[in-house]
Amino acid sequence: MNKRIKWVSLSVAIIVLIAVVLVAALPQQQIANASVDNGYAGKKAKYVFFFIGDGMAMPQVNAAEIFKGTLESDNKMHKGKLAFTVFPYQGMQTTQSNNTFITESAAAGTALATGHKTNNDILGMDETKTVKFKTMAELAKEKGMKVGIVSNVSIDHATPGAFYAHEPTRKNYYEIGLALANSGFDYFAGGGLLAPTGPKRDKTSIFDIAKNNGYKVVNTQAEFTNLSKQDGKVFAVAEELAAEAAMPYDIDSSSGQVTLADLTRKGIELLDNSQGFFLMVEGGKIDWSCHANDAATTVRDVLAFDNAISEALKFYAKHPNETLIVVTGDHETGGMSIGFAGTEYETFFSKIDNQNLSFEEFDKRIKAYRNLVGEQNGNLNDWLPILADNFGLTDLTDYDKSRLKSALAASMVDPKKRGKDPASYLLYGPYEPFSVTVTHILNQKAGIGWTTYAHTGVAVPVFAQGVGGDLFQGYYDNTDIAKKIMNIMGVKPQ
Template sequence: MNRKTKWFSLSAVIIALIAVMLVSAFPHQQIATAGIDNGYTGKQAKYVFFFIGDGMGMPQVNAAEIFKGTLESDNKMHKGKLGFTVFPHQGMQTTHSNNTFITESAAAGTALATGQKTNNDILGMDATKTVKLKTMAELAKEKGMKVGIVSNVSIDHATPGAFYAHEPTRKNYYEIGLALANSGFNYFAGGGLLAPTGPKQDKPSVFDLAKNNGYKVVNTQEEFNNLSNQDSKVFAIAPKLAAEAAMPYDIDRGSGQVTLADFTKKGIDLLDNSQGFFMMVEGGKIDWSSHANDAATTVRDILAFDDAINEALKFYAKHPNETLIIVTGDHETGGMTIGFAGTEYETFFSKINKQDLSFEEFDKKIKTYRETVGAQYANLNDWLPILANEFGLTDITDYDKTRLNDALAASMVEPKKRTKDPNSSLLYGNYEPFSVTVTHILNQKAGIGWTTYAHTGVAIPVYAQGIGSELFQGYYDNTDIAKKIMNIMGVKQ
C-alpha cells in the first residue's frame, strides 16, 4: 500500500469515527430527521390554527369518543366521533426530548413551536441554554400575520410560553410574563399569570407593563363580550380562575362561564384580517387531570377542547382554500389505557358519567374534613353517601373498602407532614391519597387503567385538515410538525 492510499484509508477511518461520535452525541437529532420530507411548494396558508391537547395521547382521544358515544346512545358499541378525529389526513409523531425519551411540556412545546429539540425544562432555547430559537408565531408576526395564543391553563405555562418566550427554565414565570408583554402578539387569552410581580412579589406588574405596551387587559364577562376587531392587542383572562391561575376544569364549570371555545371564537373575530393569522390553542388541563388519573375530568376537557376546534372548523368552512388546522398532543400523560384486569374485555363508561366534580374540587372537601374531623375521628362511613352522590360509587366491595380506608388514613395527615414513603408515592403520586383512590376505583370499574402520575414516551396522533394538510400523513418527529407548518405558512427561521 503506497503512502497516498494509506492517507486516504486513514482519512476514511477518521471521518467514520467523527460520524460515530456525532451520532452518539446527538442521537435524537438523527432520529428526528431521518427520511422525512417536509418540503412544500403549494399555495401558502393564510390562516393557521394549531391545537395542542397537552397530555392527549391516543388513549385519551379514544376514551373521549367512547364517552361521547355513551352520552349519545344507549347502544354500548356506539362511538361518538370528535370534530378532529374525522380530519382527512392523519399521522403519528414521536415526542422524545433531546435528553430523554419521556419529554415534559417545555421541551415538547419548544419542538412543536420551533422545529428544534431541547432538553427537558428548557423553554424556547437550545440544549446549551445559549441560543434563542425563533418560533413559528414570531415568524408569522414578522411576516405581517396577526398572532393569538390561547390556553385554559396560565398563559405563562410551558406550552403557550414556548411560542413567545426564551428561558433556560420553564419556571421563570415572571420573565415569561415579560416576554408576553413585549411580544407584540395580538391576542392572549384564557388563564392568568402565575407570577405577575415576580416570585417575591416585588417586581413591576406584568399586567401594567402589558398595558403600557398597548394591550387591553380584560377579566370580566362584560369586557370580554365588548372586545372588537378594533382592539389590536388584547390580553383576555377568564373571569373565574381555579388553582394555579387556570380556568376551571370543564366538569366544574358553572353555567354561563366562558369556555375555551369562547376564547377561540373571540380570537378568530379579533385576528381576522387581510394578512391572515396564526393561532395556537392549548387544552392544557387534559394533562393536569391525566396526571391525577381522573378519567371523567379528562374526557370532559377533551370534549371542551373539541368544541374549540369546532369553532375553527366553522371558520374553515368559509375559507377552505386558505386555512390549515392541525390538532395534536405534546405527549401522553398518565399511561392511560382502555382495559383493566377486573373488567377483562368489557367497558362501562356510563360509570364515569356519574362523576360530577373534578379531583381538584373533591380535594377541597377532603381538606375541610381533615381540618374539622381529624385523623382520630375519620370514618369511611362518613364518605359513602358522598361517593354515591358525586361519583356514583355504590357497588363498593370489601377490597375497595380496604383501599379506601388506607387512603383516607393517609389523607388525614397534613401534606407537609407526610413522609416520603416510596410505596405511598407509587400508590398516590403527589396527589391526595383518598381522592386518587376514589377515581382509580371508579375508573377501574369503567374499564380504564393508568400506569403513572407522570408522562409516557408513546407516539402521539396528528390530525390535519386544509391547505397543505397532506404533509401530515405518515410517521415523523414532533420537530417535523413545526417544519411542515412553517413551510406551509411560508416562513423560514
C-alpha cells in the same frame, strides 16, 4: 436464450445486492429521515390554527370518543367521533426530548413551536441555554400576520410560553410574562399569570407593563364579550380562575362561564384580517387531570377542546382554500389505557358519567373534613353517601372499602407532615390519597387503567385538514410538525 436469461437474472441480483450494501452504509439517521418530507411548494396557508391537547395521545382521544358515544346512544358499542378525528390527514409523531425519551411540556412545546429539540425544563432555547430559537408565532408576526395564543391553564405555562418566550427554565414565570408583554402578539387569552409581580412580589406587574405596551387587559365576562377589533392588542384573563391561575376544569364549570371554545371564537373575530393570522390553542387541563389519573375529568376536557376545534372548522368552511388546521398533543400523560384487569374485555364508560366534580374540587372537601374531625377521626362511613352522590359508587366491594379506608387514613394526615414514602407514591403519587383512590376505583370499574402520575414516551397522533394537510401523513418527529407548519405558512424555519 437460456444463457441470456441467466445473465439478466445475475445482473438483477448484483444490482439488488449493491443497493442493499449502499443502504446499509447510510447513516442510520439518514435512513430514518428518508421518508419524512417537510418541503412544501403549494399554495401558502393564510390562516393557520394549531391546536395542542396537552397530555393527549390516542388513549385520551379514544376514551373521549367512547364516552361521547355513551352519552349519545344506548348502544354500548357506539363510538362518538370527535370533530378532529374525522380530519382527512392523519399521522403520528414521536415526542422524546433532547435528553430523555419521556419529555415534559417545555421541551415538547419548544419542539412544536420551533422545530428544535432541547432538554427538559428549557423553554425556547437550546440545551446549552445560550441559543434562542425563533418560534413559528414570532415568524408569523414578522411576516405581517396577526398572532394569538390561547390556553385554559396560566398563559405563562410551558406550552403557551414556548411560542413567545426563551428561558433557561420554564419556572422563570416573571420573565416569561415579560416576554408576553413585549411580544407584540395580538391576542392572549385564557388563564392568568403565575407570578405577575415576580416570585417575591416586588416587581412591576406584568399586567401594567402589558397595558403600557398597548394591550387592553380585561378580566371580566362582560369586558371579554364586548371586545372588538377596535380594541387593538388584547390580553384577556377569564373571570373565574381555579388553582394555579388556570380556568376551571370543564366538569367544574358553571353555566355561562367562558370556555375554550369562546376564547377561540373571539380570537378568530379579533385576528381575522387581510394579511392572515396564526392561532395556537392549548387544552392544557387535559394534562393536569391525567397526572391525577381522573378519567371523567379528562374526557370532558377533551370534549371541551374538541368544541374549540369546531369553532375553527366553522371558519374553515368559509375559507377552505386558505386555511390549515393541525391538531395534536405534546406528549401522553398518565399512561392511560382502555382496559383493566378487573374488567377484562369489557368497558363500562357510563360509570364515569356519574362523576360530577373533578379531583381538584373533591380535594377541597377532604381538606375541610380533615380540619373538622381531626387527624385521628376519619371514618369511611361519613363518605359513603358522598361517594354515591358525586361518583356513583354504590357497588363498593370489601376490597374497595379496604383501599378507601387506608387512603382516608393517609389523607387525614396534614400534607406538611407526610413523608416521602416510595410505597405511598406508587399508590397515590403526589395527590390527595383518598381522592386519587376514589377516581382509581371508579376508573377501574369503567375499564380504564393508569401506569404513572407523570408523562409517558408513547407516540402521539396528528390530525390535519386544509391547505398542505397531506404533509402531516406518516410517522415523524415532533420537530417535523413545526417545520411542516412553517413551510405551509410561508415562513422559513430558523
